[in-house]
Structures are given as structure tokens and as C-alpha cells.
Amino acid sequence: MASNVVENGIIVSASEQDATLADRNTFATRVAGKGADPEKKALFASVTKRIDYTPKFGTELHGINLTKLTEQQSEELAALIAERGVVFFRDQDDLNNDEHVKLGRRWGPLHIHPLVPHNQNNPEIIVLDSRVSPPTRFNTNDSWHSDVSFEPAPASFSILKFEDIPESGGDTIWSNGYELYDDLSPAFKTFLEGLTAIHSSDIFKTLTAFTGRKTFGKLNDSEHPVVRTNPVTGWKSIYSNPVFTREIVGVTPSESKAILDYLADIVAKKLQYQVRFSWQKNSVAIWDNRSTFHTGVPDFRPYHRRGIRVTVSGEKPYFDANSGSQAKAWEATSNAIIAKQEAAERLKAEAQANTSAKTA
Known part of the structure; x- marks a missing residue:
């Protein structure tokens, strides 16, 4: 029976015994966060900063210990x-492997990656170690993606928590x-809303062929809505x-490539959609893969990180034609910000006018 291949305390290739670990991956049975208090009073009661x-995207919270969250705060x-x-957090020293798994399980079943090396005791924990050969992130650094789509x-x-960080470089960017x-035109939105696409694990199939590594489970292909x-x-x-x-269903290969290339180009080049995070030791980032893309920045060698x-499995992706948009939901907040700024400017102008009148 083939045994595990271990490097630096990380299992990088499956044995016959754990070659079907990833086959236990399941769908979420509930939607974590749905119906939570819109004002998030319990969570923000513990936030110190x-x-x-940006106005719409990316937030860093201070004062939160992720191991001490109540169910309501979670x-x-x-x-x-x-x-x-x-959402980003600093100084999460208490988030050890067991607590990391516990936090993820609050929101759903944890995914076991079919190829990326994992912790020896917790297969739900994948280890992103640049010293492992071949490097575990060579295939997704500098490549925008949504995890295990x-x-x-x-x-x-x-x-994601980084325990060892390079002296410089190694940021992550989200879009x-x-x-x-x-920001797409109404006509193009309508067109895309009628499409589905095949999401493929081809890149991992290529890696297994190149390295001879045995996977921890099936490398799947799945069809999901483009919107x-x-x-x-x-x-x-x-x-x-x-x-x-890999491809959009129901259009020609050249049309599929043109559409996917266009969307990928927007993700990569539109800076107004992006936030960039500089890691510190024991920093944590938690993101929603259903609505974001991310990429590592491979600029940290010869340092390592x-x-x-842990990755929480969600529901089967779906499109609801009656669903809303962030832009629409943001209108009230945007108007309130503008009104607040205008009120402050009026008060400032009145104060300056009163000062001028007193000195006249």
C-alpha cells in the first residue's frame, strides 16, 4: 500500500488509505449569516476600531478575538x-489549528482539498508553504480565482492565517x-444572466501529471451560472x-474565450474593484468566494511564507432573476454620506462667515 508523502510536516501526496478523503465534501445545509441583525450590534460591541x-469593499476589524465569538457574533x-x-483581523495568536477548524465549522461543512497539501492531523486545513516542492501555490499566485469553484x-x-511571513512582499489582492x-451595461448583464459555465480542476490534473502526486479525492468539473x-x-x-x-456553455469556443477573457481583464485591471492586504504574523483574512476573486502576489522570493x-463548503451556485445588486443597496448609504458631508461643509461655511462678521 502506498504511503503518504510528507515534507516539512505536511502531507503533500495521498496514500491509498486517504485517497478518497475529499470525497466526503458536502453541501451546506444552511446559509450562515442570512437573517443576522443588519446593524450587527453584538459584533460591533466588541470592535475597538x-x-x-474602500467605501464598498474590504474591512479591517480590531478588538475581535476570533476564538471568543458568540454564536450571534459569528x-x-x-x-x-x-x-x-x-474582512481582515490582526494578532489572532489564539487561532490554532483546532480553533481554526472550529471557527470554519460554525458556518458549514469544511472542504477537503483534493490536491493541495494538508495538515497531518486536520485534513480540512490546507497548508500554503512556499518551501514545499513543488511550491503549493505556484498555480494560483498571480492568477485571479475563487476558491475551488x-x-x-x-x-x-x-x-486564511499566515504564521510565517516574508520580510517584504507577499501581499494578497481581492476584487x-x-x-x-x-458596472456592466444593462444589455451585457442580461446576456450574461442567461449563461452557465464549466468550472474545471484541469490545472490540478496537469499538476498531478507533472509531479506524479496522488490526489486526496476526485478532481471535479461542475457547471455554474456566470452571474x-x-x-x-x-x-x-x-x-x-x-x-x-474552462468554457461558457452554449456559445462557440471563440465567443466563450472572448467573454471569459474580457471578464478576467476587468478583474485584473480595474483598480477601483480591488483591495490589497499586507500580511503580518498571525493576521487573518476571511472572504466570501461567492462574490470575490483573489490572487497572491508572487514577489517575496527568496523569502518564504x-x-x-480552512475552506467552508457552500450551497450549489444559483441565479435568481429577482435578486438585487450592491449598487442599489448602496444608494441609501451613499446618499447619507453625501448629506453628512454637505452638512459639515455648511457648518464650516457658517462658522467662517460668523468669524468674518466678528472681525469686520
Whole structure:
């Protein structure tokens, strides 16, 4: 019987015994965060500082210990991640392997990756270690993707913590799929909403052929809508990515390539959709794969980095024609911000006028 291949304490290739580990992957039985308090009062009661990276996308929270969340705070955090796309935390020293798994399981069943090396004691924990040969992230660094979109039940949330970071470089960038959809023309939105695409694990099949590594389970192909409804927010998002989306169904190969290349180009080049995170030791990022894309930046060699991630399996992707959009939901907030700025400017102008009148 073939045995596991282990490097630096990481299982990088399956044995006969665990070659079907990933076959236990299941669909979520509930939608974490759906119906949570819109104001998230329980969560924000513990927040000492909030930093929004852009008005619509990306938030960093201070004062939260992810191992101490109550059930209500956990649900509100899931809702916040779905709304903001990605939420960052610093100094999560207490989030050891057991706590990492415990946190992920609050939101659904944990995915076991069919190829990426995993922790010896917790197969749900994948290990992203640049020292493992071949490097575990050579195939997705500098390539925009949504985690394991080739699965029948792709990832809802991913929880990534970096334990060892390079002295420089090694950032991660996220892009907002809601905003990508919102900025398309009405005619193109309507066209895309009628399409589905095949998401394939071809890149991992190529890697197994190149390395001879045995997988931990089946390498799946799945068909998903090109425009997806997020079940927590009810907002539409583009759901295709250049790593795993192979082809659009029902159009010619050249048409499929043109559409997918165009969407990939927007994700990569539209800076207004993006936020960039610089890791520190024990920083954590949690993101919603249903509505975001991300890529590592491979600029840190000769330094190395090591992170651990758990991936929560979500529901089967679907499109609801009656679902809303982030842009529509944002209108009230945007108007309130504008009104607040205008009020502040009026008060400032009045104060300046009063000062001028007193000195006249």
C-alpha cells in the first residue's frame, strides 16, 4: 500500500488509505449569516476600531478575538463578510489549528482539498508553504480565482492565517464581483444572466501529471451560472475566474474565450474593484468566494511564507432573476454620506462667515 508523502510536516501526496478523503465534501445545509441583525450590534460591541478599505469593499476589524465569538457574533460576522467581501483581523495568536477548524465549522461543512497539501492531523486545513516542492501555490499566485469553484458545492467562506511571513512582499489582492457586475451595461448583464459555465480542476490534473502526486479525492468539473446570486445579501455577482472557468456553455469556443477573457481583464485591471492586504504574523483574512476573486502576489522570493486555511463548503451556485445588486443597496448609504458631508461643509461655511462678521 502506498504511503503518504510528507515534507516539512505536511502531507503533500495521498496514500491509498486517504485517497478518497475529499470525497466526503458536502453541501451546506444552511446559509450562515442570512437573517443576522443588519446593524450587527453584538459584533460591533466588541470592535475597538473599524477600517473600511474602500467605501464598498474590504474591512479591517480590531478588538475581535476570533476564538471568543458568540454564536450571534459569528452569524453577524458571516453577514458582514458577505456584504464587505473580505474582512481582515490582526494578532489572532489564539487561532490554532483546532480553533481554526472550529471557527470554519460554525458556518458549514469544511472542504477537503483534493490536491493541495494538508495538515497531518486536520485534513480540512490546507497548508500554503512556499518551501514545499513543488511550491503549493505556484498555480494560483498571480492568477485571479475563487476558491475551488470546480466543486459542485464551491467555497462560501475561506479563512486564511499566515504564521510565517516574508520580510517584504507577499501581499494578497481581492476584487469585488458585485461591483464588476454592477458596472456592466444593462444589455451585457442580461446576456450574461442567461449563461452557465464549466468550472474545471484541469490545472490540478496537469499538476498531478507533472509531479506524479496522488490526489486526496476526485478532481471535479461542475457547471455554474456566470452571474450568481449571493444567498446572504441577495446581490448579483459575476462568477467566473481564469484559473478554474474552462468554457461558457452554449456559445462557440471563440465567443466563450472572448467573454471569459474580457471578464478576467476587468478583474485584473480595474483598480477601483480591488483591495490589497499586507500580511503580518498571525493576521487573518476571511472572504466570501461567492462574490470575490483573489490572487497572491508572487514577489517575496527568496523569502518564504507559510499560511493555513480552512475552506467552508457552500450551497450549489444559483441565479435568481429577482435578486438585487450592491449598487442599489448602496444608494441609501451613499446618499447619507453625501448629506453628512454637505452638512459639515455648511457648518464650516457658517462658522467662517460668523468669524468674518466678528472681525469686520
